[in-house]
Amino acid sequence: xxxxxxxxxxxxxxxxxxxxxxxxxxxxxxxxxxxxxxxxxxxxxxxxxxxxxxxxxxxxxxxxxxxxxxxxxxxxxxxxxxxxxxxxxxxxxxxxxxxxxxxxxxxxxxxxxxxxxxxxxxxxxxxxxxxxxxxxxxxxxxxxxxxxxxxxxxxxxxxxxxxxxxxxxxxxxxxxxxxxxxxxxxxxxxxxxxxxxxxxxxxxxxxxxxxxxxxxxxxxxxxxxxxxxxxxxxxxxxxxxxxxxxxxxxxxxxxxxxxxxxxxxxxxxxxxxxxxxxxxxxxxxxxxxxxxxxxxxxxxxxxxxxxxxxxxxxxxxxxxxxxxxxxxxxxxxxxxxxxxxxxxxxxxxxxxxxxxxxxxxxxxxxxxxx
Amino acid sequence: xxxxxxxxxxxxxxxxxxxxxxxxxxxxxxxxxxxxxxxxxxxxxxxxxxxxxxxxxxxxxxxxxxxxxxxxxxxxxxxxxxxxxxxxxxxxxxxxxxxxxxxxxxxxxxxxxxxxxxxxxxxxxxxxxxxxxxxxxxxxxxxxxxxxxxxxxxxxxxxxxxxxxxxxxxxxxxxxxxxxxxxxxxxxxxxxxxxxxxxxxxxxxxxxxxxxxxxxxxxxxxxxxxxxxxxxxxxxxxxxxxxxxxxxxxxxxxxxxxxxxxxxxxxxxxxxxxxxxxxxxxxxxxxxxxxxxxxxxxxxxxxxxxxxxxxxxxxxxxxxxxxxxxxxxxxxxxxxxxxxxxxxxxxxxxxxxxxxxxxxxxxxxxxxxxxxxxxxxxxxxxxxxxxxxxxxxxxxxxxxxxxxxxxxxxxxxxxxxx
Ligand SMILES: Nc1ncnc2c1ncn2[C@@H]1O[C@H](COP(=O)(O)OP(=O)(O)OP(=O)(O)O)[C@@H](O)[C@H]1O
Ligand SMILES: Nc1ncnc2c1ncn2[C@@H]1O[C@H](COP(=O)(O)OP(=O)(O)O)[C@@H](O)[C@H]1O
Ligand SMILES: [Mg+2]
Ligand SMILES: [Mg+2]
Numbered sequence: 001x002x003x004x005x006x007x008x009x010x011x012x013x014x015x016x017x018x019x020x021x022x023x024x025x026x027x028x029x030x031x032x033x034x035x036x037x038x039x040x041x042x043x044x045x046x047x048x049x050x051x052x053x054x055x056x057x058x059x060x061x062x063x064x065x066x067x068x069x070x071x072x073x074x075x076x077x078x079x080x081x082x083x084x085x086x087x088x089x090x091x092x093x094x095x096x097x098x099x100x101x102x103x104x105x106x107x108x109x110x111x112x113x114x115x116x117x118x119x120x121x122x123x124x125x126x127x128x129x130x131x132x133x134x135x136x137x138x139x140x141x142x143x144x145x146x147x148x149x150x151x152x153x154x155x156x157x158x159x160x161x162x163x164x165x166x167x168x169x170x171x172x173x174x175x176x177x178x179x180x181x182x183x184x185x186x187x188x189x190x191x192x193x194x195x196x197x198x199x200x201x202x203x204x205x206x207x208x209x210x211x212x213x214x215x216x217x218x219x220x221x222x223x224x225x226x227x228x229x230x231x232x233x234x235x236x237x238x239x240x241x242x243x244x245x246x247x248x249x250x251x252x253x254x255x256x257x258x259x260x261x262x263x264x265x266x267x268x269x270x271x272x273x274x275x276x277x278x279x280x281x282x283x284x285x286x287x288x289x290x291x292x293x294x295x296x297x298x299x300x301x302x303x304x305x306x307x308x309x310x311x312x313x314x315x316x317x318x319x320x321x322x323x324x325x326x327x328x329x330x331x332x333x334x335x336x337x338x339x340x341x342x343x344x345x346x347x348x349x350x351x352x353x354x355x356x357x358x359x360x361x362x363x364x365x366x367x368x369x370x
Numbered sequence: 371x372x373x374x375x376x377x378x379x380x381x382x383x384x385x386x387x388x389x390x391x392x393x394x395x396x397x398x399x400x401x402x403x404x405x406x407x408x409x410x411x412x413x414x415x416x417x418x419x420x421x422x423x424x425x426x427x428x429x430x431x432x433x434x435x436x437x438x439x440x441x442x443x444x445x446x447x448x449x450x451x452x453x454x455x456x457x458x459x460x461x462x463x464x465x466x467x468x469x470x471x472x473x474x475x476x477x478x479x480x481x482x483x484x485x486x487x488x489x490x491x492x493x494x495x496x497x498x499x500x501x502x503x504x505x506x507x508x509x510x511x512x513x514x515x516x517x518x519x520x521x522x523x524x525x526x527x528x529x530x531x532x533x534x535x536x537x538x539x540x541x542x543x544x545x546x547x548x549x550x551x552x553x554x555x556x557x558x559x560x561x562x563x564x565x566x567x568x569x570x571x572x573x574x575x576x577x578x579x580x581x582x583x584x585x586x587x588x589x590x591x592x593x594x595x596x597x598x599x600x601x602x603x604x605x606x607x608x609x610x611x612x613x614x615x616x617x618x619x620x621x622x623x624x625x626x627x628x629x630x631x632x633x634x635x636x637x638x639x640x641x642x643x644x645x646x647x648x649x650x651x652x653x654x655x656x657x658x659x660x661x662x663x664x665x666x667x668x669x670x671x672x673x674x675x676x677x678x679x680x681x682x683x684x685x686x687x688x689x690x691x692x693x694x695x696x697x698x699x700x701x702x703x704x705x706x707x708x709x710x711x712x713x714x715x716x717x718x719x720x721x722x723x724x725x726x727x728x729x730x731x732x733x734x735x736x737x738x739x740x741x742x743x744x745x746x747x748x749x750x751x752x753x754x755x756x757x758x759x760x761x762x763x764x765x766x767x768x769x770x771x772x773x774x775x776x777x778x779x780x781x782x783x784x785x786x787x788x
Contacts, residue, residue: 054553
């Protein structure tokens with residue numbers, strides 16, 4: 001097992017100018033489950049492939065443990081790419097299917113048996129080791145394939161969108177299974193996905209990428225509670241955070257008819273480039289329905305109400321917005337108690353819960369202190 | 371998503387297939403029994419509008435990806451199965467969704483490797499399959515294609531004179547790049563090595579492998595052969611002395627390997643005593659193209675070699691050396707090739723490709739001549755070959771009886787312990 005370090009790792013594809021991955025600095029702890037997440041084309045797969053040795057590193061280096069592997073061939077890196085298409089061989093026993101790669105490597109029979117038995121235990125396959133794949137269920141076969149990777153005892157597992165070909169229901173159950181298996185094995189794992197829900201539910205930490213640049217690394221909670229910029233704020237969380245840019249009047253941001261007070265630290269961090277504006281963010285689930293008279297209450301004209309049983313979501317617009325204000329999405333989303341849903345067409349008032357208001361620079365999108 | 375078909379040239383008859391049934395349940399009157407390799411997805415063959423199609427049930431995203439990859443490969447002119455289309459948005463009779471289907475054209479005369487091992491006793495089968503696979507892999511890599519799942523199961527083989535020609539059949543994990551890195555190429559070869567050793571060990575476990583074949587040695591050999599061919603096709607070489615002769619020698623060597631040189635870079639050093647030469651563009655099919663140009667016959671590379679050799683022999687035999695090559699070729703087609711093929715009874719012609727039959731007749735004639743210690747005329751050899759060999763051959767355009775193991779591609783990892 002090992003740590004993984006991207007040290008200023010850069011990949012520029014031939015014939016392109018902008019790096020697909022730009023000076024990536026990322027340290028992954030031993031045994032950690034790290035998820036690389038971001039929209040399509042942001043450089044996730046390229047990062048993973050650099051770690052695997054499949055993509056050249058044009059600048060910087062990559063370490064596995066204390067070893068600089070930047071120029072090491074993939075097969076000599078002691079990594080395993082999991083969920084590749086592992087075929088099962090019909091005439092070989094389950095034990096041989098799991099252990100044959102070790103046999104090729106010239107490993108001693110005893111050692112192979114030991115490893116196969118260990119892996120079988122973890123995978124709940126002990127009693128099937130002497131059988132042929134034909135006698136197994138689909139799920140058991142898949143586990144045998146997984147066992148092929150496990151018996152090699154690689155220092156790092158790499159997974160690139162392993163669930164992308166499954167239907168929605170299977171995706172959900174499989175992702176918890178992968179996460180729990182990884183925790184039992186304790187092998188450092190780097191996992192790529194474009195799906196932020198998958199990232200939030202699986203990763204010990206998440207690294208968010210955009211345009212080849214690392215945006216933020218942190219636990220799911222850190223990413224959710226303290227997004228470091230507008231991109232992360234809008235990418236993490238579902239439904240997405242409400243985000244808008246509003247004029248600053250005195251010590252408050254003017255959002256429609258209401259004024260949201262800003263702290264002294266926030267005000268002090270505003271620069272001339274911000275042009276007298278700030279970007280405010282609040283999650284649909286950070287809102288409480290309040291009376292019109294409450295301080296900081298924002299009016300919302302409700303267009304649509306979506307009731308999902310356990311929750312309800314109201315979609316609406318903020319009336320009387322300043323002409324210089326702009327919303328990232330024209331509709332504001334409010335999550336409410338399904339027993340107290342605002343009526344379609346009504347004007348309701350919401351307040352952002354204490355400590356759940358996010359403020360970003362209007363010019364740079366970076367988080368401002370509060 | 372609503373039912374939809376993606377296809378470059380859609381055949382309306384596709385709509386007649388029972389898309390509302392899981393592929394595994396397609397009735398016997400729709401399905402053609404042909405041999406298949408090992409696969410995790412369900413694959414079936416169907417006869418439609420006079421051709422045979424292969425249908426693979428697979429997740430929609432993967433189906434579309436594989437379709438795109440196969441289209442790109444046909445654009446690159448790399449031997450691979452030809453994509454026909456993707457059927458997605460399928461539902462069963464109670465309205466529940468079914469996986470998508472990738473449709474490809476069944477590659478005629480192709481043999482999955484298990485069928486070859488199930489029947490041939492020819493020594494060295496493994497080694498000859500390997501040569502074909504290495505040639506395919508190098509071509510794919512030259513074109514910027516990373517396969518990601520190289521194996522004997524994911525390759526189809528066709529007889530190519532005494533050798534085999536390999537075709538890619540499973541592009542599910544493929545990626546097309548402008549150019550591959552060394553890491554990508556060598557990783558692909560390493561995957562190939564592991565998979566092939568596994569596949570041969572499996573044949574061994576089923577008592578189907580020639581007893582003196584060592585799977586690990588075959589796998590190691592793959593790497594060595596790949597590296598040799600890659601170097602011959604791409605390596606820069608510094609030559610001194612008679613540069614003209616050495617450049618010609620390098621080109622000759624590439625031709626011998628079956629490649630034409632589309633572009634060769636030659637750079638002199640400052641002192642003017644050395645020249646660096648490096649092939650920049652190489653195109654496979656040197657002999658096949660030459661034969662096509664001379665005769666209009668479109669055959670595989672090794673078959674072309676065979677026919678060209680025979681044509682040369684014919685030219686010498688008849689003293690046509692002074693005639694143009696085109697004239698000699700024309701004479702050979704009219705007086706040797708066509709009469710041989712026409713001498714095969716029509717009902718037996720579908721068993722093998724014509725060029726392959728020609729090759730086998732020539733081999734047969736050589737053996738007969740050796741055995742009988744006399745010159746056996748071609749007409750006699752054809753007759754003997756038809757009666758003694760071809761009639762007893764199974765029909766390779768539609769060979770039956772090799773089982774496929776289908777494994778559902780459904781990940782199901784263990785639940786966490788309580
Ligand atoms: N167009 C075709 N012509 C002839 N045979 C074909 C064709 N398509 C598929 N086959 C046969 O079906 C088998 C399985 O196909 P394929 O490899 O695409 O399935 P798969 O489930 O994706 O395999 P894997 O488990 O390797 O991912 C092949 O080995 C081949 O023998
Ligand atoms: N082989 C390649 N050649 C050129 N550009 C590439 C190649 N692979 C990826 N890219 C480009 O690099 C960027 C990052 O791609 P990728 O790492 O695949 O992103 P992701 O996995 O996040 O979707 C994209 O702009 C993509 O178009
Ligand atoms: Mg396959
Ligand atoms: Mg496949």
